[in-house]
Each structure stands twice: as C-alpha cells, then as structure tokens.
Amino acid sequence: MKYLSTSLKSLATGVSLAVLGTTLSLSVQAAEEVRFTVAYYSAKTGPYYEALAEKFEKSNPEIDIKIEVVNWDVLNQKLTTDISSDVNADMAIIGTRWLVDYVEQDVAEPLDGLISEEMKQRFVPAFLSPGTLNGKVYGLPVAASARAMYYNKDLMQKAGASVPTTWDQLVDSAAKISKIDKTYGFGLQGKEVETDVYFYYGMWSEGGSLLKKDGSSNLASSASVANAKRLQSMIENGLTQPGVTSYNREDVQNLFKQGRVGMMITAPFLVNQIKDEAPDLNYGIAPIPSGTSRATYGVTDSVVLFKNSKHKQAAVKFMDFMFTTEQRAVFSSGEGFLPVLKSVSELPEFAENDAVKTFVNLLPEARFAPTIAGWSEVADITSNAVQAIYGGADAQSTLDKAQKRVNRVLGK
C-alpha cells in the first residue's frame, strides 16, 4: 500500500519512473535471494546453472540462487530495460563488448574490493583484461572463444585444394571446391550477430583496423575496401553459398555440418556440435588466413555484478564457487568454450586437445571488440553496410557512408 501511494504521488508530479523503481525494492526474505541472469548458450546452459546453484545452496543454505536464462538476441535489451527500471537481477552474464556502456552509466560494480587477489589470479590474463576498465575489474570472464577456420578435409582432397594460409590461397581453394556439384567453397555469414566480425577477419589481415588513432571509425580504409571487393568477387564468382545475406552463423554452420561448404570461420563450440550431429564429418581446424598481418577475433562473456544489488556479498560468494576448477571444466567442455581458468586449461582434457590447442595458439594475435560506448549500434551499422556490399553495392561509397554513420554514433 505504501508503495502504491508513493507511486501515485510520483505520477502526479511526473517524476520519472526510473526513480520510482527504487521503491519497488524486494522485501526481506527468509533466505537471501540472489538473481542471476544467464545467457543461453545451448540446451545444456539452463540445467548446468540450475545444478550449479543447487550444489552451492547445499553448502550455503542461507543463500537462494535464482537462475534466469535469456537468449542472446534479447539479452542486452532485457538487461538495459530492466536496469532502467531497477528490476534487474543482482548479477548477469553479458557480452564483454557491452561492458563499457554499463561502466559509463555507472551500473556495474567494480569487483576489486569484493573478490580476493587469489581469485583474480585464477583467470587466464588474456581473458580477464577485456573485463578490466580504467584499471578496475568489472567483469569476470565466464566464456571465452576465438575464431579459426574449419575446413572439410574430404572436399579439399576431392577438389585437389590445399588448406589456405593466405586469403589469395583461400580464394583459390574455394574456387576448386565450388566446382564440386552442390558444394560451395567458402561459407560466408551475412546476417545477424557477428556479420560485421565475419567481415573484419579479411580486413584485419589486410592491415585494417576498426578505429583510427583518434578514435574515429576506420571502416572505409583501403584495407577494408580491398577486403570488401574480394568478398564481393567471391560471391559473384559463386565461390560462396548463394544468397549470403540470408545466412546467419548457425545457417552457415549447418551447411558445414552437411559437408556442403569447404571452409568457414567460426568459434570452438562448433566442435561439440559436429561431435553430436555429424560425427562422421572429416574436418580440420586451421588459423584464419593472413594477408599482410594475421588476426583472429577474441570474444569473452563476463559475469558482472550490478551496482544496485542488495546482495553483493552473497553474489560474490556464488561467483567464488562458480569459478572453481571443477565447475568451470564442466562448463567449458559442455559448451565447447576455451578454458578461462589457468587450472582448467592445464587439465588433460583441454591441454591435450588439438582443437582447443589450435584456438589457444591463436590468442596472442586475437583482437577484442574495442571498448567504446554504443558498440552494438556500430556493429549494426557495419553489418548493414556489409550486407549492402554482399548484395552488390559499390564498396567504397557504401563504406564511406557507413563510416560517417559510425562517427555520428561515436560523436566524432
């Protein structure tokens, strides 16, 4: 009743709802409830975290962990809208690339004072650093991956092609494989999340970069244009699957599992999917081809603690349990991610696994999404420009236009 009258008063005065939300704070409960928003990785994600929470609650009966599984394509939207209304969970898994928005708007809690130095030391440094901003740790890496090139050995052999190490060789091998009936040389992603990233691989290897030194967009660089033209000509010459702009990453992966494309670039978790769904597929994993330089895309997802949480100690306690060798090993192998804990990466299951090794070896040259505000909008603008190019638009002018739009978002 008290909150209703408060609310009505606020309506009358037209005070923003964001402020109102603070009156909605959870009432005190018997067990301390910690809400944890978890990103959906696969059908295994929900059960994994439920089991994790249960195990934790057994030894910590005073804490009640509530898991909320959310799909990736709505995750950021749900978190931002929830935060805007102060109804967000205590902790959440987010794409580390969003973290800067959260930190800038002061909704993420720095963890340095809350977690022990020992706990910080558990992580592989390369994966902890993207979650560190202005010298403070805001996000603990919960899933890490890099990108590498998967290739179909049978198709390579049948076409007399070799595993490419440069983009010129890739075009050459793709041409050979495409001659096989109903088969496409190079699987090119052209829709939805990471469409822009699929474009960056070639751009980076030509020496391009996302941002100039002054922090403005470098999307229309000569490296970028050269890459655009190369991909365009591959599409025109039928070296990719037809209609690339209707293929998201999963669609291209499906083609690969069917043995219908010769090569594609994607994350380690495809290994697990192939194991389950196409165990007979004869494939290999190699570094992404290089041009003047080599690069891969590194991605981490992070666990963050929100500033408005009333259960920070309990949440951190749960994190401490979550990031133990045993619990992380189950997750990394179950979902097919790279180990984020040093101790996990030393386990034979990972240390002696060729696929994992290939990816781990690429990490020194991995580039992470730049820490700039509004990254999701920048990615969207880039993806749209890339789609236009794949559809046949002029590379230079399309990228020029996109660069201007990106700069408007960046305020440059």
Added chain:
Amino acid sequence: MSITMTKKTKRSIFCWLALSPIICIILFPFAVMFFTSLKPRQEVFSFPPTWLPSEFIWQNYIDMWHATKFGNALLNSLYVSFSATLITLLVAIPAAYALARYNFGAKSSYRLFLLITQMLSPIVLVVGLFRLIVWLGLIDSVNSLVLIYAGFNIAFAIWMLQNYFHTIPKDLEESAWMEGASFLQGLTKVFLPMAVPAIAVTAMFTFINSWNEFVLALTVLRTEENYTLPIQVYSLVGGRYTVEWHHVMAAALVASLPAAILFSWLQKKLVTGLSSGGVK
C-alpha cells in the same frame, strides 16, 4: 431438378478451381509443419529437401513437449487470453449498454476517445507501456499482459457490442422493469440472454487478439516459465546457437490446432456476429 443439380455441380467445380490457388498457399505451411515435425533430426537438413520423412518419428512430439516446456507455455497463454477476455467483457458490456441505450452529454466524446484507442496497438506505445508495467512492479508477470490486452481490446469490444445491442428491442427489458424487476434483474434475466451471440463473438475476437500478441510479451516476459506460446516458440528460433526445426514445427502445429478447430467450429457464428453487429 436434375438441371439444377448439374448447375450446382458446375458451379462447385468453378468455385473450387477459383479458390484452389489460395487454398494451396494456406495449406502449404501446415504441410511444412506436419512433415518437418515428423522428420528424423538429421533429415531436416537433407539436400535437396523432400516432403516425406524417410520414417515418421512421432516421438518428436513427445520430445518437443518436454524440450520446449510446451505445456507450461500453453497454460500461460490460456490464462492470459481467458483473463483478458473476461476483463474486457466485464467492462465493455456495461459501457456498450450505456452507449446503445442512453443519450448523455459525454457520449460523443467517449466515442471519439474509443476511436483513438482503437487505432493504437501495443507496438506504438511499447516504450510507455514498459514503463507502466515497471511502475506496477509487474515485469515478467503474465498479469501485466492480461491488464494491457484487456485495455487494448475495450474499444473494439464496445463497438461490436453496442452495434448489436441496438438491434435488441428496448421494450423487452423495459416491460420487465414495469413488472417490478430491479434494474439488474431486468438486465441479467431479459437483456443479457438476448445478447449472448454478440458477446460470444466479441469474446472470440478478444481471445484471438490476446492469444496472438507478440511484441509486448516479447518485451515484458523474462523467464521461460512465464512465456506465452508465441514467445516460447520464437525463443526456439531467435538467438540460439542451434535451432531444432523439427521441434519448432511440432510446437507450432500443436499450438495452432486448438485455435484452428475452434475456428472451424465457430466460423458461421463469426460471420453472423459481425454482420448483425452492422456497420455504422
């Protein structure tokens, strides 16, 4: 007699021929749902695709039911749609009665207000609605959907009902009142029974609108246990690393059948309901 028979036969052939293209298009997705849902998992991505599965895997439906938590979403959808319909009728019937039977000062301005609410859909107001729901503390609650669906259906419901109420002679309830029945008795015993067909059709429209709503449910619902059917099925497709199309198709088919059966059963009533509602 035999001449009229052949005439009707000829006409039937012509009618069916003329309708056949659209009927094919309408039935096409049903066929896709049916056959895809029965394919073995690996066959869903076979190339070139075939209509018929190599074997019919009825087990897919059982797997789907568990994997997608279908029963739970179905209950949520039923709860939301029934509650929204009930609330809509509860507030719309008196209002429609007032508009049909009385002349009062605010009548035309109320009509205008209804017209304006009628033309809005949740998507246009989605940002504001979200804030309203937050204010109520109903994020991730199906009850927020009940409230809002009811609110958005009021205008159409009142409009349908009042047009029908016009056609019920006023004398009926008036004579009941003359005979000493109370105001409420006159309405519930005499008037409402006459209005049942219109109420049924209005309920049907409200139910369908609530059953099908997508944007708001997508924005408001957070946890799987609260998902309505459209969101549950959509969540199997959007933003996942793998899509189990045979499950999606099975779920879509099972979700569509009850409404389809209801429709074929009530199809005549819908038409008479709309026409007796009249167009004004």
Added chain:
Amino acid sequence: MNRNLPLYLILPSLLLALFVISYPLYELINLSLSDVNRFGKVRGFIGLENFTYIFEDQLFIDAALRTVVWTVAVVGGTILFSVPIAVILNTEFYGRGIARTILMLPWAISLPMTAIVWRWSLNGEFGMLNATLMNVGLIDSPIVWLAQSATAFPVQIGLGILVSIPFTITIFLGGLSSIPIDLYEAAKMDGANLWQQFKRITYPLLRPFINMAIVLNVIYVFNSFPIIWVLTQGGPNNETDILVTYLYKQAFSFGHIGQASAVSIVMFTVLLIFTIFYARMVMKNEK
C-alpha cells in the same frame, strides 16, 4: 432513473483504457522531449532534438516511405483478393463449409508462428518452397528469398495479405448475407449478367463493409510487427525496415529511448490524422 447511470456504466472501461493507453502516451510525450540515456534515466528537457534526430536519419525516412508502400500494398491486395473470395464463398456450392473453414485457417495461427514457419519454408537450401516450385517446374534453381529486399519485401507483403484475408472476408460475408436475394432475382429478370449484378447490387451494398475493412486493416497493417521482424528483422541492409521495426530497434537494440519515443509520437500523429480524415470522408458520404 439516475441521471448519472450511463456514466457509471462507462466508467470501468474508461478507467482501464485511460490507465493502459493514456498514461503510456503521456510518458511517451515526456520522453520524446527529453534526453534519456540507454537505461531510461531522464537527463533533462531537450525540446524537439529527438525529432530532428530522427528526421535527419535517412533510415527513418526510408522506413516511413516503406511503411506507406507496405500498408497500401497489403491493404489493397487484401481487399482485391477478399471481395471475389467472399463472393464465391457466399454462393452455394458443394463443400462450401470446408472451403470457408480452410480460408479462416491463417487467422487461427498466431502471426509470429506463421512467420516462423514461412521463414523455414523460404530457406534457400532446405526450404520446401524452392523444392516445390522446382518440382512443379516454376523455377530452375533455388531462390534465396530473404537474401535481398527485392524478393524478401514482396514475400512479406504477400504474407501480410494472406493473414489479413480471413478477417476481411468475415466482414464481407457478413455484408453479403445482409443483401436481400430478391434484388438479384429482380436483376436477373431484367437480364443483368453476373458482372452487372456485381456492379449494380453487390458492390454498392458492400461498399460500407469495404470501407470498414480498409480502415481496420490500415490500422492493423500499419502497426504490424511480427511478419517483418521474424522474417528479416528489417534487413538485409535495413531495406525491409518499416516504422515499427525501426522503432523497436531504436528502443531496445540501441537504447535510444528518446528517439524511439519520438517515432512513437510521429506514428500516433499519423494514425490520428488518418482517423480524422476517414471520419470526415464517411460523414461526407453519408450526407
């Protein structure tokens, strides 16, 4: 009788509608004039800046124009198909009940489900649409329908028409059943052929129903979100974006709450103008 009785009777509906529709509208007006961060915190009044921002955004202008094309094409197509279908369904023939039921079916499936099934059917490699069209010999090689707006948008319009037909023919069937049969018999006596009967009797008497169908469909289609969202999310390259998808992305993908609210207000204004325009037109016709 209590003079205030009618007011009491309309009061519950008024309160609910006010609560659910007017309050969010009030919020939107506020937000559209404010600087709002992505977490919805209002940082101050900025006048019409959000409006200038969207009107300077080429994507918004494109989406607005496309919304006009979308609305006109879907509503026009719906009416064009629904009138003959309703006329056929209103004549007596064998199996009419079945035919009516089949034509109602698209209404029974919710829009997002329809769109999901079609998205799968339209898949370039594995979709049954290409397979079927190739079997029948209508096309030689698979078309990746959703890869370019040149095919995706027409497909979306077609789908929009398909799902609007059931509601529309329901209205028309109601209208047709109210036309007295004697009129046709009299016309037949005068030697009018089927087309003349349609032109002189059916069409004029159906006219009010057509008008109603146009208005209701314009409102529905202008606001329609699931078909485009599920099939293409407005892509590729924003070329199938309409106002509602643009609005949704601004609000929930990019966190531009202020600009999104401005889009809402613009859409509201357009709908308001349309409604007023229509009300005037009807009144003129009635005179």
